[in-house]
Amino acid sequence: MLTSNCCNATFFEPGWPDNDICSSCKEHADVVDNQEEMKLLLIKENNRWINIDNKHINYGLDNALHELYMDSGIRKFIIEDDKVFCEKL
Numbered sequence: 001m002l003t004s005n006c007c008n009a010t011f012f013e014p015g016w017p018d019n020d021i022c023s024s025c026k027e028h029a030d031v032v033d034n035q036e037e038m039k040l041l042l043i044k045e046n047n048r049w050i051n052i053d054n055k056h057i058n059y060g061l062d063n064a065l066h067e068l069y070m071d072s073g074i075r076k077f078i079i080e081d082d083k084v085f086c087e088k089l
């Protein structure tokens with residue numbers, strides 16, 4: 001998600017860079033892309049979860065997360081609609 005570099009808030013209206021007003025302090029702000037701090041692990045395609053690193057396919061999110069947990073030792077996942085991330089170490 002794109003957030004302001006002053007308050008880590010969202011922008012006043014969607015559509016950056018047309019609108020660069022921080023929604024928290026109402027000042028102009030530079031953008032920070034939080035996703036750069038996260039590593040993409042899984043992506044959902046056709047109801048299957050694909051492991052980005054080893055291309056393993058799992059039919060359920062539980063199985064896919066379990067595999068990551070066992071293989072990589074990752075203990076904390078960030079789950080969005082059709083993507084799973086972990087924080088970059």
Ligand SMILES: [Zn+2]
Nearest residue numbers: 006007022025
């Ligand atoms: Zn701000």
